[in-house]
Amino acid sequence: MNRRKTPRSRAPKGRSRAALGPRKVGPENFKHMIRVTVNGVEREATVEPRLLLVHFIRDVLRLTGTHIGCDTSNCGACTLLLNGRAVKSCAIFAVQADGGEVLTIEGLAKDGKLNPIQEAFWDNHGLQCGFCTPGMIMTAYDFLRKNSNPSEFEIRRAISGNLCRCTGYQNIVKAVAAAAESMRSAKVTVTARRR
Amino acid sequence: MLLLSAFLGDETVLVCQGFMWIFDQSNSMIPRQFQYVAPSSLKDAVSLLREHGEDAKILAGGQSLIPLMKLRLMSARYLVDINHIPKLSYIKEEKDIIKIGALTRHAEIGASKLMKSKLPIMLDAASVVADPIVRNVGTIGGALAHADPSGDWGAIVLALGAELVAVGPKGERRIKAGEFFVDTFTTRLGPTEILTEIRIPSPRKKSGGAYLKLERKVGDFAIVGVAAQIALGDGGICVEAGIGLAGAGPKPIKATLAEKALIGKKMSDESIKKAAKISAENTDPPSDIRSSSEYRKAMVEVFTRRTLQAALDRMAQR
Numbered sequence: 425m426n427r428r429k430t431p432r433s434r435a436p437k438g439r440s441r442a443a444l445g446p447r448k449v450g451p452e453n454f455k456h457m458i459r460v461t462v463n464g465v466e467r468e469a470t471v472e473p474r475l476l477l478v479h480f481i482r483d484v485l486r487l488t489g490t491h492i493g494c495d496t497s498n499c500g501a502c503t504l505l506l507n508g509r510a511v512k513s514c515a516i517f518a519v520q521a522d523g524g525e526v527l528t529i530e531g532l533a534k535d536g537k538l539n540p541i542q543e544a545f546w547d548n549h550g551l552q553c554g555f556c557t558p559g560m561i562m563t564a565y566d567f568l569r570k571n572s573n574p575s576e577f578e579i580r581r582a583i584s585g586n587l588c589r590c591t592g593y594q595n596i597v598k599a600v601a602a603a604a605e606s607m608r609s610a611k612v613t614v615t616a617r618r619r
Numbered sequence: 620m621l622l623l624s625a626f627l628g629d630e631t632v633l634v635c636q637g638f639m640w641i642f643d644q645s646n647s648m649i650p651r652q653f654q655y656v657a658p659s660s661l662k663d664a665v666s667l668l669r670e671h672g673e674d675a676k677i678l679a680g681g682q683s684l685i686p687l688m689k690l691r692l693m694s695a696r697y698l699v700d701i702n703h704i705p706k707l708s709y710i711k712e713e714k715d716i717i718k719i720g721a722l723t724r725h726a727e728i729g730a731s732k733l734m735k736s737k738l739p740i741m742l743d744a745a746s747v748v749a750d751p752i753v754r755n756v757g758t759i760g761g762a763l764a765h766a767d768p769s770g771d772w773g774a775i776v777l778a779l780g781a782e783l784v785a786v787g788p789k790g791e792r793r794i795k796a797g798e799f800f801v802d803t804f805t806t807r808l809g810p811t812e813i814l815t816e817i818r819i820p821s822p823r824k825k826s827g828g829a830y831l832k833l834e835r836k837v838g839d840f841a842i843v844g845v846a847a848q849i850a851l852g853d854g855g856i857c858v859e860a861g862i863g864l865a866g867a868g869p870k871p872i873k874a875t876l877a878e879k880a881l882i883g884k885k886m887s888d889e890s891i892k893k894a895a896k897i898s899a900e901n902t903d904p905p906s907d908i909r910s911s912s913e914y915r916k917a918m919v920e921v922f923t924r925r926t927l928q929a930a931l932d933r934m935a936q937r
């Protein structure tokens with residue numbers, strides 16, 4: 425048996441659960457007014473500090489493209505961009521995003537045109553049930569900005585925090601590679617046009 | 620349950636099963652209520668901690684704390700978010716000491732040029748801690764303060780002979796990595812102290828280090844992880860050796876006897892083998908969902924050997 429002790433702040437042995445229930449703390453100071461720019465739109469809400477970012481996005485703002493898979497920060501289904509970094513929104517409180525910028529899957533398409541990564545997932549059959557897809561795409565979005573010409577190995581590593589139960593990952597990897605390529609060639613065209 | 624045990628040991632998981640029933644009823648995992656404060660200076664943070672004592676908890680990356688709060692295995696009346704305190708996130712070298720701010724994210728360490736040139740062992744660890752998304756958020760200070768016995772950074776700071784700087788109501792103090800870890804999830808840090816910096820002596824010219832981790836899958840804690848940093852003097856004699864073990868006991872372990880066996884000897888296949896054996900013999904690893912104690916022990920030997928060899932190979936490349 426593993427003799428690990430549990431964290432210090434856990435309840436002492438022998439106390440009933442009732443004694444541990446939510447402690448009453450005065451209602452004043454409890455809620456926070458937060459302002460977050462989500463997909464370019466400034467949103468405001470009064471939230472309890474314990475509200476998770478993913479619940480703020482899904483339940484308060486009703487942007488349900490961001491999914492909840494494991495709810496224990498293991499699966500990556502809830503991945504979105506907070507201030508430019510891919511994060512698991514089930515492991516961040518909404519108050520922590522105050523004053524920040526969030527990008528979710530809903531914010532990727534522009535003027536009715538899919539983002540190249542979305543396009544590539546479509547073209548390469550990079551999804552089956554689609555549950556992991558928003559998280560996969562947001563992770564790929566963050567990754568491809570840092571590495572525009574990744575190897576297959578690098579792609580596999582980059583999406584290693586996102587679990588997919590359907591595809592076996594093959595087509596997801598293909599889709600990310602294809603997205604990288606189409607984004608590179610789009611860049612070349614833009615630069616050429618500018619000249 | 621497997622997911623839970625990624626964070627916790629078997630014992631806790633049993634407790635969790637009770638809790639799970641409650642979650643099943645509510646269908647989601649919501650932490651207990653708390654008040655959130657985000658001080659903008661270290662001084663304010665310390666006085667908040669002092670004011671609220673054991674009722675307060677520090678929030679850094681939240682990648683260990685928030686999942687545990689959601690499982691209601693941890694709770695706090697006050698959450699003191701230290702992310703708004705300036706100058707807690709940096710990697711720099713000053714007077715032969717490499718300094719890392721406690722709030723530096725795992726990913727930032729992995730991308731650091733200074734680390735790449737001076738302490739590649741840090742890149743080894745930064746590329747295997749958790750998964751790429753968690754690495755964007757989780758901090759080295761949070762990982763050390765959390766003190767998971769299978770955590771990667773614990774083994775690293777032990778191997779590197781680091782010093783940890785903590786700031787509390789009485790000011791600043793430094794704690795040697797070898798004395799920092801007390802027990803599972805328990806460190807020398809007091810409830811009103813904030814870990815602010817990790818200080819690592821700049822490695823000598825002829826030195827090398829590596830960290831190797833045995834894991835079931837990406838993002839899992841180590842079954843066993845071994846960190847080693849060695850320095851050679853004239854004639855290939857080992858003059859400094861640091862070995863840190865993850866997953867090999869109730870806390871991160873410094874393999875002092877194995878280090879001693881290397882120092883003063885010429886590095887060879889023989890000396891490496893011997894040190895690896897000593898390193899394993901002196902551990903009493905736990906059995907849990909990831910592995911049996913026996914397997915862990917065997918792997919401590921294998922991975923100490925491989926890590927020492929990798930450290931030597933690195934030195935040759937430099």
Ligand SMILES: Cc1cc2nc3c(=O)[nH]c(=O)nc-3n(C[C@H](O)[C@H](O)[C@H](O)COP(=O)(O)OP(=O)(O)OC[C@H]3O[C@@H](n4cnc5c(N)ncnc54)[C@H](O)[C@@H]3O)c2cc1C
Binds near residue numbers: 721
């Ligand atoms: C899916 C997943 C997989 C993971 N895998 C690994 C792994 O393989 N190896 C590994 O090492 N870790 C792993 N982790 C843990 C990860 O490294 C966390 O980032 C780390 O343990 C905690 O850092 P944090 O900044 O998120 O701290 P938090 O979660 O914010 O805090 C953790 C604890 O430390 C305290 N604390 C935080 N900062 C300070 C400070 N500066 N001073 C004093 N106390 C402080 C907090 O009060 C809390 O008790 C994993 C996490 C997840 C979610």
Ligand code: FES
Binds near residue numbers: 497500501512
């Ligand atoms: S739902 Fe957030 S990581 Fe699984």
Ligand code: FES
Binds near residue numbers: 551553554556590
């Ligand atoms: S497509 Fe179904 S989980 Fe990935």
